[in-house]
Amino acid sequence: MTLSVDIRRQLGNFHLDVRLEAGAEPxxxxxxxxxxxxxxxxxxxxxxxxxxxxxxxxxxxxFDSASGVNLPPQRRNVxxxxxxxxxxxxxxxxxxxxxxxxxxxxxxRTAEELLLxxxxxxxxxxxxxxxxxxxxQRTALARILASQPKAILLDEPFSALDSYLKYxxxxxxxxxxxxxxxxxxxxxxxxxxxWRNCPxxxxxxxxxxxxVVPMEQLFRDxxxxxxxxxxGCKNYVSVLPDGETVRIPDWNIRLHCGRTxxxxxxxxxxxxxHVEIAAGAGENCFACxxxxxxxxxxxxxxxxxxxxxxxxxxxxxMELSKEAWAAQGGPARLSVRIAPEHLLLLR
Amino acid sequence: MDWYPLYNSLxxxxxxxxxxxxxxxxxxxxxxxxxxxxxGALDVVLTLPLVxxxxxxxxxxxxxxxxxxxxxxxxxxxxxxxLVMTWWSAVFATVAVSFPLMYRTSRGAFExxxxxxSDAGKTLGLSNSYIFWRIQLPCCRQGILAGMVLAxxxxxxxxxxxxxxxxxxxxxxxxxxTTVYQLWxxxxxAGALRWVLVNIFISAVFLLAVNLxxxxxxxxxxxxxxx
Numbered sequence: 001m002t003l004s005v006d007i008r009r010q011l012g013n014f015h016l017d018v019r020l021e022a023g024a025e026p027x028x029x030x031x032x033x034x035x036x037x038x039x040x041x042x043x044x045x046x047x048x049x050x051x052x053x054x055x056x057x058x059x060x061x062x063f064d065s066a067s068g069v070n071l072p073p074q075r076r077n078v079x080x081x082x083x084x085x086x087x088x089x090x091x092x093x094x095x096x097x098x099x100x101x102x103x104x105x106x107x108x109r110t111a112e113e114l115l116l117x118x119x120x121x122x123x124x125x126x127x128x129x130x131x132x133x134x135x136x137q138r139t140a141l142a143r144i145l146a147s148q149p150k151a152i153l154l155d156e157p158f159s160a161l162d163s164y165l166k167y168x169x170x171x172x173x174x175x176x177x178x179x180x181x182x183x184x185x186x187x188x189x190x191x192x193x194x195w196r197n198c199p200x201x202x203x204x205x206x207x208x209x210x211x212v213v214p215m216e217q218l219f220r221d222x223x224x225x226x227x228x229x230x231x232g233c234k235n236y237v238s239v240l241p242d243g244e245t246v247r248i249p250d251w252n253i254r255l256h257c258g259r260t261x262x263x264x265x266x267x268x269x270x271x272x273x274h275v276e277i278a279a280g281a282g283e284n285c286f287a288c289x290x291x292x293x294x295x296x297x298x299x300x301x302x303x304x305x306x307x308x309x310x311x312x313x314x315x316x317x318m319e320l321s322k323e324a325w326a327a328q329g330g331p332a333r334l335s336v337r338i339a340p341e342h343l344l345l346l347r
Numbered sequence: 348m349d350w351y352p353l354y355n356s357l358x359x360x361x362x363x364x365x366x367x368x369x370x371x372x373x374x375x376x377x378x379x380x381x382x383x384x385x386x387g388a389l390d391v392v393l394t395l396p397l398v399x400x401x402x403x404x405x406x407x408x409x410x411x412x413x414x415x416x417x418x419x420x421x422x423x424x425x426x427x428x429x430l431v432m433t434w435w436s437a438v439f440a441t442v443a444v445s446f447p448l449m450y451r452t453s454r455g456a457f458e459x460x461x462x463x464x465s466d467a468g469k470t471l472g473l474s475n476s477y478i479f480w481r482i483q484l485p486c487c488r489q490g491i492l493a494g495m496v497l498a499x500x501x502x503x504x505x506x507x508x509x510x511x512x513x514x515x516x517x518x519x520x521x522x523x524x525t526t527v528y529q530l531w532x533x534x535x536x537a538g539a540l541r542w543v544l545v546n547i548f549i550s551a552v553f554l555l556a557v558n559l560x561x562x563x564x565x566x567x568x569x570x571x572x573x574x
Contacts, residue, residue, distance in 0.1 A: 042466075045466075045470050046469070046470075047466045047469065047470070072469070073466070073469035073470045074469055074470075074472045074473070074474065075472075076470070077472075078470060079470065079471075080466070080467065080470040082463050082466075082467055084463070086461070086463040086464050086466070086467035088464060088467075088468070088482050088486075089464075089486060090482065090485040090486055091482075099471070099473060099481075100471040100472065100473075102472055143471065144471070146471075147470075147471045147472050
């Protein structure tokens with residue numbers, strides 16, 4: 001069962017251009033806020049109409065601008081988990097679930113089954129505003145499954161929650177999605193959340209989607225700066241490709257990449273925890289002065305100025321454990337190394 | 348004492364409230380969705396009867412319905428129906444002046460309705476009419492009820508336009524307000540006072556109802572904020 005999306009939509013100055021395909025495993029839709037993630041979900045669900053393109057789910061065309069097909073949301077069989085869950089405030093938990101059951105004859109029995117399965121039997125007669133965050137999420141999911149969707153869209157499911165509740169709800173959501181056979185699209189701006197839950201990822205930056213890649217590739221070789229940013233990389237510096245090396249004019253150094261650098265690479269990304277402290281001189285080692293040390297919750301953040309840095313050049317951010325930094329004894333100067341395989345080459 | 352004016356006033360107000368309920372909801376629902384420029388223009392037109400003098404509204408109604416004007420004359424010649432100077436003629440006047448109250452309060456309620464609730468309903472397969480009657484309306488019921496009470500009270504107190512389109516015929520088109528005027532004009536102060544007291548009593552009951560609805564709304568808001 002697959003969901004394939006290829007749509008464009010113009011809204012003022014904002015241009016949405018999304019192409020993606022989701023199979024049986026959850027697909028992460030990763031992007032900064034305002035990049036068009038929610039608009040994409042609304043187009044798939046039929047709440048918004050794309051200007052042109054094609055949406056297909058399990059062999060059925062949901063939208064096709066060429067042939068004029070545009071199924072209403074009611075006939076798309078796409079479940080949508082809204083950010084604030086959108087439970088009907090005038091109905092009890094039981095009613096919220098029961099209204100979504102299409103088969104009238106089985107309505108009562110199916111509702112009771114779902115209440116038990118989602119551990120909501122005790123809360124069945126409560127109104128949504130009387131529920132805890134976890135119960136609200138379970139009610140919303142039970143209601144979606146009650147409508148027997150072919151695909152499920154999750155719109156930043158944990159955006160408004162504190163971290164402990166978020167962790168608990170994430171475990172529950174994992175359990176409940178495990179038995180779902182259809183495509184799941186999980187919208188998020190949190191790299192950890194998608195890494196833990198989705199084997200594949202599609203990055204959206206300023207309305208444009210990048211090709212779907214395995215999650216591991218996003219972190220090993222993100223390919224573009226927006227993707228690298230979303231994967232959590234914090235150091236960026238302009239580079240000039242030169243064979244298997246790159247020149248970094250800002251820092252006046254040359255680094256080996258261990259592979260031929262494509263001509264269109266403009267930027268190198270370096271993850272803070274991939275900056276190693278070097279014993280002395282060697283390949284990809286260079287000397288820096290310590291600009292500033294920031295004490296973080298579980299580690300230390302050290303901002304380094306390479307010796308060859310021109311005025312206005314970016315500082316290099318290094319992260320390491322508190323113990324590892326304490327062992328250095330607070331030096332003013334430091335030699336660091338970046339392994340060739342840890343240099344992210346970005347177009 | 349002849350209670351006909353009370354009975355007539357109440358049935359006119361009741362019929363016009365039912366009419367205004369559907370008219371107000373219809374316009375509020377569709378206008379709340381319009382782009383702001385068009386919304387502003389239609390808003391002015393639909394709210395005008397609220398701020399115009401009732402005699403102006405009455406004159407405009409006579410222009411539309413009167414037997415000497417094209418539409419009224421056509422109805423009279425084809426169906427033999429006369430739209431003015433009957434007891435139900437007053438319904439036209441009360442609908443015109445009380446419609447804006449219902450329309451404005453329910454439009455405000457619809458605009459503050461969380462549209463993701465209806466989006467959620469659609470993705471769950473619920474029909475648009477089910478979403479409107481069973482989700483949107485119950486969520487907006489405070490504002491809609493307040494609008495209905497205001498529209499009823501306004502219809503009950505209507506004088507100017509009513510006296511122009513329905514006139515004053517004792518036992519046929521007399522309402523409380525036209526009766527008070529007639530009794531005062533004929534120097535029957537004692538009679539006028541009786542109807543004034545009846546009117547004050549009914550109006551007080553309705554204002555009380557409005558206040559109860561308002562406090563219910565505040566209570567619901569406080570409850571919502573506490574969660």
